[in-house]
Amino acid sequence: MKKVLITGCNGQLGRALNELLRDSDVEIINTDVAELDICDLDQVRRLLTERHPDTIINCAAHTAVDKCETDAENAQKINGLGPKNLATVAKEIDAQMVQVSTDYVFSGDADTPYTEEDAPCPQSVYGSTKLEGEQAVASILDRYYIVRTAWLYGDGNNFVKTMLRLAETRDKITVVNDQYGSPTSAMELARMILHIVDSGEYGIYHGTCEGIASWYEFACKIFALAGVDINVVPVTTEEYPASVAKRPAYSVLENKKLNSQGSYRMKHWEDALKEYLAN
Ligand SMILES: NC(=O)c1ccc[n+]([C@@H]2O[C@H](COP(=O)([O-])OP(=O)(O)OC[C@H]3O[C@@H](n4cnc5c(N)ncnc54)[C@H](OP(=O)(O)O)[C@@H]3O)[C@@H](O)[C@H]2O)c1
Numbered sequence: 001m002k003k004v005l006i007t008g009c010n011g012q013l014g015r016a017l018n019e020l021l022r023d024s025d026v027e028i029i030n031t032d033v034a035e036l037d038i039c040d041l042d043q044v045r046r047l048l049t050e051r052h053p054d055t056i057i058n059c060a061a062h063t064a065v066d067k068c069e070t071d072a073e074n075a076q077k078i079n080g081l082g083p084k085n086l087a088t089v090a091k092e093i094d095a096q097m098v099q100v101s102t103d104y105v106f107s108g109d110a111d112t113p114y115t116e117e118d119a120p121c122p123q124s125v126y127g128s129t130k131l132e133g134e135q136a137v138a139s140i141l142d143r144y145y146i147v148r149t150a151w152l153y154g155d156g157n158n159f160v161k162t163m164l165r166l167a168e169t170r171d172k173i174t175v176v177n178d179q180y181g182s183p184t185s186a187m188e189l190a191r192m193i194l195h196i197v198d199s200g201e202y203g204i205y206h207g208t209c210e211g212i213a214s215w216y217e218f219a220c221k222i223f224a225l226a227g228v229d230i231n232v233v234p235v236t237t238e239e240y241p242a243s244v245a246k247r248p249a250y251s252v253l254e255n256k257k258l259n260s261q262g263s264y265r266m267k268h269w270e271d272a273l274k275e276y277l278a279n
Helices: 012-021 041-051 065-070 072-093 125-140 160-170 186-196 214-225 256-260 271-278
Strands: 004-007 027-030 055-058 095-100 144-149 172-176 203-206 231-235
Touching: 004 012, 004 041, 012 027, 012 186, 027 125, 041 072, 055 072, 065 072, 065 125, 072 095, 072 125, 095 186, 125 144, 125 186, 144 186, 160 214, 160 271, 172 214, 186 271, 203 256, 214 231, 214 271
Parallel strands: 004 027, 004 055, 055 095, 095 144, 144 203, 172 231
Antiparallel strands: none
């Protein structure tokens, strides 16, 4: 990878990639919606043809899961059409592409971790539009990496920051204890992406930190590591004020493809959280 175009560069993953690439000899073309709206094919074609990156990492997305339910048209454009536009032009300029996707492509009904070979069955607008994006990329390109991640936190709005902010004004927080996943730091995901991107081992990858937690366990660990003394109360999804989009109860992803290659293993979620809070 000599010249990489990053879309959605102001988001959590975009920022983490920039931090890792800052001192490298890779030329970075940073774009967010102001410079490149991925929903606009003409704009995508103009910029990519002019700048000619050899690699495109699509970090742009409509990530507000509940809002996607009421803003389905926009969600479809950003999560479905956007990746299709990027893949269309990537093919024209012979670039490889990384499409970042989500655990929400699965139903969440399983009780063992999902592998890359399991059949997707999204339950929300966010999940189905992200799956549409995956399918567009896979049908247009040969040289693609689809990387599904989950419970992402980095430099942006996320669960870790929300917990720490709420703790400033409350002495008790209720957190759901029957939804399981793998909290993943944007920095760890960025490292994983940069590791696979020049491997030539194309296809679908799961890229989450190792280990499993409920939101409640995740919250308890955040407070323990941050030295915050607060009463964290576990509740069921049923007891929690209803969210608009259906959340998968079990959205643990197994990094089967990555781990079978054996050259990079993502940190355990607790170690990645320690690193994040230390910084
Ligand atoms: N966050 C999670 O928990 C999570 C979980 C699983 C998978 N993922 C996936 O991981 C990837 C990175 O997520 P993230 O948390 O880094 O996302 P993020 O922080 O929400 O960043 C997304 C960026 O994309 C920009 N964007 C929105 N519409 C755009 C458009 N039409 N053209 C260009 N840029 C646009 C956003 O700008 P605005 O802020 O101005 O809209 C934002 O800067 C996404 O593919 C996401 O679906 C995230």
